[in-house]
Amino acid sequence: MRIKQKGMIMRKLLYAVLLSFMATVALNAAITDSMQVGPGVMYYSETRSAGPWEMDVVVIDLENPWLTLKTVKSNDRLAGFEKTSSMAARNNRLGHRVVAAINGDFYDGTGLPIGAQVSNGQVVKTDFAWKTIGLNDAKVPFIADIGYGGMVWSDSASNLLHNINTVRNTDQLILFNPFFGYSTGTNPYGSEALIRPIESWIVNDTMRCVVEDVQSDQGNMIIPAGRAVLSGHGASVAFIHSLTAGDTLSIVFSMRPAPDRLMNLIGGNTILVQNGQNVGASGDRHPRTAAGFNADSTKFYFFTVDGRQPGYSVGMSYYELAAYMLEWGVYQGLNLDGGGSTTMVVRGKIKNSPSDPGGERSVANSLLLISTAPDSNLAHLRLSPKKVTVIGGSQVQFSVQGLDIFYNHVSLDTVQLLWECDSALGSITESGLFTASEDTLTGYIYVRAGEIADSALVQKSILNEILLTPDPVILKVGEIQQMNADAYDNFGNLIAFSLDDYEWSLTGDMGDISGSGLFSATTIGEGEIHAQYAGVSASVSVMVGISSSAVVDNFSTVANYSLSGVNINMSECSLTADTSVAVSQPKSGRLAYSLSTGGTSALYMNCTIPISGTPDIIGIWVYGDGKGHWLRGEFEDNDGEKFLFNFTEASPGIDWLNEWRYLELPMENAIPSWANPAAVLNYPITWKRFYLVETNDNNKDSGVIWLDDFQVDFITSNLPNQQSLPQDFYLQQNYPNPFNTSTSIRFAIPESPNKSDFSVLLKIYDLQGRLIETLIDGELRPGIYEVPFDGSALSSGIYLCRLSGQSDTFTIKLLLLK
Numbered sequence: 110m111r112i113k114q115k116g117m118i119m120r121k122l123l124y125a126v127l128l129s130f131m132a133t134v135a136l137n138a139a140i141t142d143s144m145q146v147g148p149g150v151m152y153y154s155e156t157r158s159a160g161p162w163e164m165d166v167v168v169i170d171l172e173n174p175w176l177t178l179k180t181v182k183s184n185d186r187l188a189g190f191e192k193t194s195s196m197a198a199r200n201n202r203l204g205h206r207v208v209a210a211i212n213g214d215f216y217d218g219t220g221l222p223i224g225a226q227v228s229n230g231q232v233v234k235t236d237f238a239w240k241t242i243g244l245n246d247a248k249v250p251f252i253a254d255i256g257y258g259g260m261v262w263s264d265s266a267s268n269l270l271h272n273i274n275t276v277r278n279t280d281q282l283i284l285f286n287p288f289f290g291y292s293t294g295t296n297p298y299g300s301e302a303l304i305r306p307i308e309s310w311i312v313n314d315t316m317r318c319v320v321e322d323v324q325s326d327q328g329n330m331i332i333p334a335g336r337a338v339l340s341g342h343g344a345s346v347a348f349i350h351s352l353t354a355g356d357t358l359s360i361v362f363s364m365r366p367a368p369d370r371l372m373n374l375i376g377g378n379t380i381l382v383q384n385g386q387n388v389g390a391s392g393d394r395h396p397r398t399a400a401g402f403n404a405d406s407t408k409f410y411f412f413t414v415d416g417r418q419p420g421y422s423v424g425m426s427y428y429e430l431a432a433y434m435l436e437w438g439v440y441q442g443l444n445l446d447g448g449g450s451t452t453m454v455v456r457g458k459i460k461n462s463p464s465d466p467g468g469e470r471s472v473a474n475s476l477l478l479i480s481t482a483p484d485s486n487l488a489h490l491r492l493s494p495k496k497v498t499v500i501g502g503s504q505v506q507f508s509v510q511g512l513d514i515f516y517n518h519v520s521l522d523t524v525q526l527l528w529e530c531d532s533a534l535g536s537i538t539e540s541g542l543f544t545a546s547e548d549t550l551t552g553y554i555y556v557r558a559g560e561i562a563d564s565a566l567v568q569k570s571i572l573n574e575i576l577l578t579p580d581p582v583i584l585k586v587g588e589i590q591q592m593n594a595d596a597y598d599n600f601g602n603l604i605a606f607s608l609d610d611y612e613w614s615l616t617g618d619m620g621d622i623s624g625s626g627l628f629s630a631t632t633i634g635e636g637e638i639h640a641q642y643a644g645v646s647a648s649v650s651v652m653v654g655i656s657s658s659a660v661v662d663n664f665s666t667v668a669n670y671s672l673s674g675v676n677i678n679m680s681e682c683s684l685t686a687d688t689s690v691a692v693s694q695p696k697s698g699r700l701a702y703s704l705s706t707g708g709t710s711a712l713y714m715n716c717t718i719p720i721s722g723t724p725d726i727i728g729i730w731v732y733g734d735g736k737g738h739w740l741r742g743e744f745e746d747n748d749g750e751k752f753l754f755n756f757t758e759a760s761p762g763i764d765w766l767n768e769w770r771y772l773e774l775p776m777e778n779a780i781p782s783w784a785n786p787a788a789v790l791n792y793p794i795t796w797k798r799f800y801l802v803e804t805n806d807n808n809k810d811s812g813v814i815w816l817d818d819f820q821v822d823f824i825t826s827n828l829p830n831q832q833s834l835p836q837d838f839y840l841q842q843n844y845p846n847p848f849n850t851s852t853s854i855r856f857a858i859p860e861s862p863n864k865s866d867f868s869v870l871l872k873i874y875d876l877q878g879r880l881i882e883t884l885i886d887g888e889l890r891p892g893i894y895e896v897p898f899d900g901s902a903l904s905s906g907i908y909l910c911r912l913s914g915q916s917d918t919f920t921i922k923l924l925l926l927k
Contacts, residue, residue: 144491147208147480148515149173152455161671163422165453165460166437167209167411167478171248171402175482175515178244178409180213180228180375182474187233187274187288188219189905190471190847190926193452194459200477201457206517209478210454211398211411214239214376215446216473220926224376225255225364226474230310232273232362233288233474242400242443243367243374246311250402250409251368252380252441258363259284261339261348263356268341268348270360280343284360287332295328299342300349303330304358306337312362312371320356323349375445375476381431382442389431389444394424394673396451396464400476401434401442410439411478413453417464420717423673446472456518466749467845471926482515489516490556490563498568498602499535500643501547505605507565508541509556521558530554534567545569570598575611575647577640579719579793581659582651583823584630590721590793592626594640594647611640619653630654652823661718661796662819664698669716676710678703681811684714690815692730692769697817702801704738704809711802718796718819720744726822727754728773729799732815735766739802743782747791751782759804763814773822787841789857789893836860838867840912840919843898847924850901854884856912856919860891870913871896873923881908900925 141155149170156163169176181200183191197210214222224239226232230246235257242252259270261282271281274289277299285293293301304318318337324330330338341349352358364371381389382401396416402409412434416424425433427444434442449465450472463469489512497505509526511519528537534552535545543554545567553564574597582590594611596604608625615622617636622628628638633654640647650659662669667684674682687699704710731740739762742754756772757763781788799816803809841855858867871885881903884896900908900923908923 142495146455146516147206147478148175148482150176150208150478150480150516152209152460154460160423160425160673161421162425163415163462164433165411165413165455167211167453167455168437169209169409169411169478170407171244171250171409172407175480176208177248177479177481178373179477179479180226180233180243180373180474181477182222182226182228182233182288183220183472185288186290188221190220190473192469192471193475194454194457194469196475197454197477198457200479203484204481206480206482206484206515207454207477208456208480208516209411210452210475211400211413211445212450212452212470212472213445213474213476215378220471220473222376222473223378225257225374226376227312227364227371227374228288230312230372231286231288232284232310232312232364235273235275236364237376239376240378240380240443241367241374241376244372244409245313245368246370246372249368250406250441251366252401252443253366255364255367255374258365259361260363261358261360263352263358266348266351268345270339270362271345273362277340277342280345282339282341282345282348284337284339285330285332286337287334289332292329292331293338293340295330295340295342297326297328299328299340300325300346301327301330301341302339302349302352303333304337304339305335307357312364312374313367314370315359315361318358318360320352320354320358322354323352325350375474377443377445379427379444380442381427381444382434382439385435385440387428387431387435389427389429391428392426393675394426394429395447396422396424396449397430397447398445398451398453399430399434399442400445401439403438404440408438410434410437410442411453411476412437413451413461415451415462415464416447417449418462420669420671420715421462423671423715445476456516471847471849480515480517482517484517484519485513485515487511487519487521487558487561488514490558490561492554492556492563492565494565496566496568498570498598498604499543499545500570500572500598500604501545502643503545503604503606503610505543505545505567506541507537507543507554507556509563511558525558527557528554529557530567534569543567568602570600570602570604572604572643572645573597573599575640575642575645577638577647577649579721580649580661582628582638582649582721583657583659583724583821584628584651584653584722586630586633586654588630588722590628590630592622592628592638592640592649593719594626596642596645606642611642614639614641615651616648617651619651658820658822660693660818660820661720662716663693663696664817664819665696667698669718670698671715672713673715674710674712676705676708677712678705678811682712687815690732690769692817697730697732697815699813699815700801701811701813702738703811704803706806706809709802709804710809711800713798713800715798716796720794720796720821722823723792724776724794724821724823726773726775727820728771728822729756729819730769730771730817731756731763732769732817733763733765733767734812734814735764736810736812737762737764737808738812739763739804740772740799741802742796742799744779744794744796746788746794748788750785750788750791751797752779752788752790752794753782754779756799759802769817787839789841789855838914838917840910840921842921843910843923847926848900849926851897851899852923853895853897854910854921855893855895857893858889858891858914867891867914870911872911872913873898874909874911876907876909898923 415422619634681703
């Protein structure tokens with residue numbers, strides 16, 4: 110590698126551009142990044158503060174001859190699960206590059222998609238009264254609720270083709286292809302014929318096949334790759350018996366009203382955009398995946414919207430997603446599976462933020478964008494990140510990617526790369542590590558490989574503020590707390606530092622703090638934790654072993670909250686910092702709500718507030734409007750498990766008018782969420798939201814309440830923290846479940862009256878009762894245990910986990926999916 114410092118840059122002009130740019134970013138609600146990722150393919154990432162929302166969009170030129178769309182079934186089997194990124198990776202090869210992919214249809218517990226699917230002309234599954242989106246071999250897109258019909262005929266006979274890849278019922282003729290499995294799985298009360306296509310599989314046109322073998326009064330025929338089996342029963346057996354090896358058959362798979370020569374099709378649950386009109390329903394906000402095309406059918410679109418991540422992205426209702434799609438010119442649009450399934454992959458990388466705690470979810474099928482363009486020589490360099498905000502002395506690691514003329518990846522000879530920047534801007538190493546100078550100059554860094562180059566904008570700013578969390582820190586002797594620090598400039602831009610970039614220190618003799626901000630409480634006392642960088646510092650109060658109360662949010666600002674809801678008139682809801690009434694001056698949080706009928710209403714005030722230590726009581730002041738709605742809260746523990754708080758009961762709810770009341774609950778009143786009913790609370794916690802609920806449609810109305818001084822109380826014995834021992838013997842459901850190769854099994858051992866150890870057996874069995882593995886066989890002390898289980902050597906399926914101890918036995922089902 111070579112390094113070069115550029116000499117002359119127009120500093121005043123660039124500085125003026127910087128100020129203009131940064132002011133624009135501060136004012137605009139949407140920020141969009143874009144890049145070309147294939148021939149005729151653009152990828153966009155957009156942030157909108159109004160939700161907040163994070164959206165990813167791929168725009169596809171259907172007129173580009175190198176591009177095609179393809180649906181893929183998980184593991185190429187009718188049932189089963191696979192991650193979207195895995196489906197993309199195993200279909201990526203020379204001359205068949207996967208440019209982008211999104212998850213597809215909804216599915217049942219076995220991984221069977223709800224709607225129909227066609228993959229490269231081959232029917233995977235027929236219809237289930239479900240909307241579909243697809244394209245024919247001329248890349249003409251459509252959205253329709255299709256129906257299936259089929260016919261097969263030879264020179265001497267014909268028969269209805271009743272269905273594909275389903276159970277063969279009385280008198281039916283069924284076609285089985287390799288998506289169904291290794292064999293047809295039929296009983297011997299029928300006959301079967303093995304067929305081979307003469308031309309490519311196609312739907313909504315006549316295609317021809319050759320009979321290779323006929324087996325009479327037999328079942329369970331093997332289905333080789335590239336072949337299919339016709340399986341007849343009862344009245345349809347005569348057609349099979351009329352065939353001999355070498356016969357030519359004509360077959361029509363009819364899926365109308367889809368166009369002729371249908372090649373690819375995938376299901377979705379509801380149309381969002383129809384003839385350029387928003388037909389999406391209002392309702393819940395969730396992560397979303399959708400696909401659509403424009404009015405002249407020349408552009409196709411992939412959409413994902415992240416959700417269930419308060420402060421980052423709250424998800425969209427169908428109506429909101431449809432409105433967003435219309436902004437892009439979508440004329441027809443369909444909603445696909447969302448929630449934790451929502452995934453977008455671009456050139457092998459997941460671009461969105463899946464909402465499941467374990468990351469990307471395994472799903473039933475996916476929709477892939479394929480480029481058939483050949484791999485070629487280096488034509489482009491792509492720097493990452495493309496834009497950074499830095500202060501003097503801070504460092505940024507840049508990376509570079511090589512691309513050919515069709516935006517396929519090309520290996521780079523890093524020795525031939527030339528990195529360069531203005532010496533007044535900073536310096537950059539041969540590995541792309543940039544160190545900013547103390548100058549306030551803004552400019553570009555460059556990387557070159559011969560005549561090919563790319564650049565990235567470096568915005569120089571001044572560190573203005575450091576925010577430390579949690580605030581305050583309240584611990585018992587022996588507890589620890591990892592501090593977090595966020596640094597911002599004058600424009601509110603987050604400046605990236607690692608925790609060990611800060612200078613950490615303590616005031617007071619109550620513990621120790623590491624160079625990366627890990628505080629250990631060793632002695633009863635009070636003091637402060639400090640973090641300092643480049644002359645800017647921040648501090649938070651620390652109390653160790655002292656009974657205390659701490660206000661963690663006084664609602665002087667509500668910038669850290671976002672609103673979402675179910676059966677809510679969102680346009681009439683707001684949360685503002687208000688001066689009209691307050692417990693602690695000058696402001697409180699004013700929540701205006703409007704509840705709609707049609708089911709339980711819930712208005713969520715989403716946030717992320719870390720709370721240190723092991724609080725005993727949580728409380729909040731509420732100024733009531735007397736309308737009797739239910740106030741609840743939710744937090745996550747250190748394991749990411751959710752717990753609920755009822756600040757009021759569902760009835761009478763907030764039944765006081767025009768006065769403040771303090772609502773508090775001890776931590777032992779926290780209720781594990783329905784998502785993790787056996788959860789055991791593990792500190793510290795992070796508060797995720799307050800929310801207003803109404804279950805009675807007759808009590809749906811509009812109103813305003815105020816909230817102030819959200820606080821936590823710590824009651825300590827001045828003794829080192831000891832987590833309380835379980836009171837019961839129990840086995841939790843494993844997590845994750847379903848799982849791919851590995852999962853964790855959690856159980857609790859109670860304290861026995863005689864303080865003795867507990868004899869425990871933890872074993873894994875298959876459904877036939879055969880022992881797979883003994884995980885534990887021995888004496889354990891009281892406590893909570895988490896045991897890993899590795900299923901990498903096992904085949905997909907259901908397994909049983911059995912926990913035995915004393916006179917009790919518990920069993921759970923483990924679902925392994927590969």
